[in-house]
Amino acid sequence: MNIIKKAEGTKLTISIEGRLDTMTAPELEQVVKTSLDGVETLVFDLKALEYISSAGLRVLLAAQKVMNKQGDMSVTGCSEDVMEIFEVTGFSEILHFV
């Protein structure tokens, strides 16, 4: 998995490439924990995300909870297969897709 961060003022875009699973989710969790100070707009770019398991969903949920307090979070570019996982788990109702 690769994580690419791009900050523009109070906007942060986090692009995730590859597999977000039990082994790689802690790395993203660390990024989320340490990068959201002062961020008002958080965008997850998932166009290169190939796979997500519950461990990855847990991190996205944690990020959403942080952003509910300090701004907005949105998700962009996810594949049909990843989208289906969001739908099955009800995450499609929690996350904001643009």
Next chain:
Amino acid sequence: MEKLCIKAKLENLVDVTAFVESQLETLDLPMKTQMQIDLAVEEIFVNIANYAYSPEDGLAIIEVELTEDPRVIITFIDNGKPFDPLAKEDPDITKSAEDRKVGGLGIFMVKKSMDDVFYEYKDGQNILRIEKRLGAIER
């Protein structure tokens, strides 16, 4: 039927996934089906690694079988504490982010992505079997 016997440790997830994928290689499965199988394998193996023997170590056996129908049947066996993951109530997936709990989501995803899931505790072993029908109609 091919079998992998491996220490139930998180760091072995990569080997477990690779083993299952190698068994299915010749089928040339659609990406979506492969992803659903990977997902089920991950959620179940991680559960075993985290809970079955904790805080001790132990082994997990993973068996992969292909039937003529065609179906993929994957069986997970451990000698850990008796634990029926199917007995757990499904998470409420309609709750808001603030009220959501992610516990139980893994096994829920297994149930949703597989066609059948069976559990039994027999002769001191947890046996969890998942089945995925192949071909024809994708769910």
